[in-house]
Amino acid sequence: MVRRIVVKFGGALITKKDEQSVARIAIIRELCSVVRSLTTDGVQVIIVHGAGSFGHLKAKRWRLNEGYIPNLSHPNDSCESQVEAVYEVRRDMLRLNSFVVAELENLGLVVQSHPPHQWAVNLGPNFAGSLDRFSSTDPSTVHVTFGDVVDVEDDRKFGILSGDDVVARLSLELPHVESLIFAMGGVDGLLKVPPHLATDADLIERWSPNVHYEGLHQSEIDVTGGIGLKMKRGHLVAQSGIGVYLVNGEHPARIVALVRKEPWRGTTILP
Numbered sequence: 001m002v003r004r005i006v007v008k009f010g011g012a013l014i015t016k017k018d019e020q021s022v023a024r025i026a027i028i029r030e031l032c033s034v035v036r037s038l039t040t041d042g043v044q045v046i047i048v049h050g051a052g053s054f055g056h057l058k059a060k061r062w063r064l065n066e067g068y069i070p071n072l073s074h075p076n077d078s079c080e081s082q083v084e085a086v087y088e089v090r091r092d093m094l095r096l097n098s099f100v101v102a103e104l105e106n107l108g109l110v111v112q113s114h115p116p117h118q119w120a121v122n123l124g125p126n127f128a129g130s131l132d133r134f135s136s137t138d139p140s141t142v143h144v145t146f147g148d149v150v151d152v153e154d155d156r157k158f159g160i161l162s163g164d165d166v167v168a169r170l171s172l173e174l175p176h177v178e179s180l181i182f183a184m185g186g187v188d189g190l191l192k193v194p195p196h197l198a199t200d201a202d203l204i205e206r207w208s209p210n211v212h213y214e215g216l217h218q219s220e221i222d223v224t225g226g227i228g229l230k231m232k233r234g235h236l237v238a239q240s241g242i243g244v245y246l247v248n249g250e251h252p253a254r255i256v257a258l259v260r261k262e263p264w265r266g267t268t269i270l271p
Contacts, residue, residue: 002137002176003043005259007035008167009100011050011147013185013249021054021092023099027250031183032103034252038259039109039139046134046143046170046177047100048163054096055089055147059160064089064149067156086149086158090117093148100144110141116148116161123152123159125168125233134174145170168233171242180237181258182230183249189267190231190246208270209235234269244269 009031016022035045051059061077062085063069072082079085097113104111112133120129127150134143147163171180187195190204190213204213213231230246238244247254247266257264 003041003139003178004046004137004174004176005038005043005179005181006046006048006167006171006174006177007181007183007255008163009047009049010182010184010249011052011054011056011163013052013183014049014100015052015054015096017053017056019053020057021095023054023096025099025103028099029103030252031249031255032100032107032109034255035104035142036107036109037256039142041260042139043259044137044139044141044143046174047145048167048170049097049100049144049146050163051089051093051096051147054092055149055160058085058089058092059149061085064158065160067152067159089149090115093146097144097146104142104144110138112136112141112143114143114145116145116166117150120148120161120166121151121153123150123161123165125165125236127161127165127169131170131173134170137176162229164229164233168236171237171244172240177242179243179245179259180234181255182234182244182246183252183255184246185249188248188265190227203265204267206268206270207231231269235271238269238271241271 014024014028038045062082101111101113114133120127122128148161149158150161152159171177188203190207191198192202194214234244245258245266245268254264
């Protein structure tokens with residue numbers, strides 16, 4: 001039987017969010033090693049990664065999430081316009097994607113990379129774009145995509161397609177997906193209090209929308225919706241019967257344990 005999982009590598013996990021365009025290569029390498037382990041179990045892994053400091057900082061400065069704003073300028077910036085900023089963010093995202101792809105290929109995996117600005121248009125969980133490119137279900141083939149700046153078919157002209165919207169469509173529309181796993185940076189899962197105040201006892205192991213949580217939304221740089229959007233999209237997927245989980249990506253072995261149905265630490269989103 002075909003087994004597939006979708007794994008989201010959070011931007012805060014695989015980049016240094018306070019330094020523009022700096023990847024955490026050691027973490028990416030560990031995560032890709034886990035992917036390799038899962039493929040030997042006969043599980044195909046579809047990776048969606050966030051932008052972190054490769055996209056959010058410049059996108060926030062140029063308000064790309066708001067769409068086209070005539071005459072917007074930043075005199076001291078490397079970009080001269082929003083259109084140039086769109087180009088640069090896309091270029092930066094391809095560079096971050098290349099780090100993930102290279103680590104997977106170094107482990108002997110076949111990688112198919114799918115930059116959204118090449119195949120997706122419009123925003124939200126119902127964005128348009130064929131998923132046929134993800135049709136290969138061979139466990140030795142790893143599909144990789146990411147949050148990106150995409151074209152929008154109205155006056156906005158462009159906008160930010162969140163990786164959380166991408167994982168929702170992939171999980172709900174591709175056949176044989178059994179799990180959606182959010183690998184997060186620096187936290188074990190969803191927490192009752194802000195991360196800097198949390199103890200081990202503050203982990204929410206099972207979450208549904210009536211359970212209160214405190215997330216860290218870095219509004220000064222984030223352009224997609226933070227933990228709130230993640231929980232909305234995760235709950236949407238969970239309602240279809242797919243298992244949805246949040247784990248600490250800095251302990252990648254927990255992803256393997258989860259998929260192998262061994263003890264693990266994190267949050268399960270209930271339908």
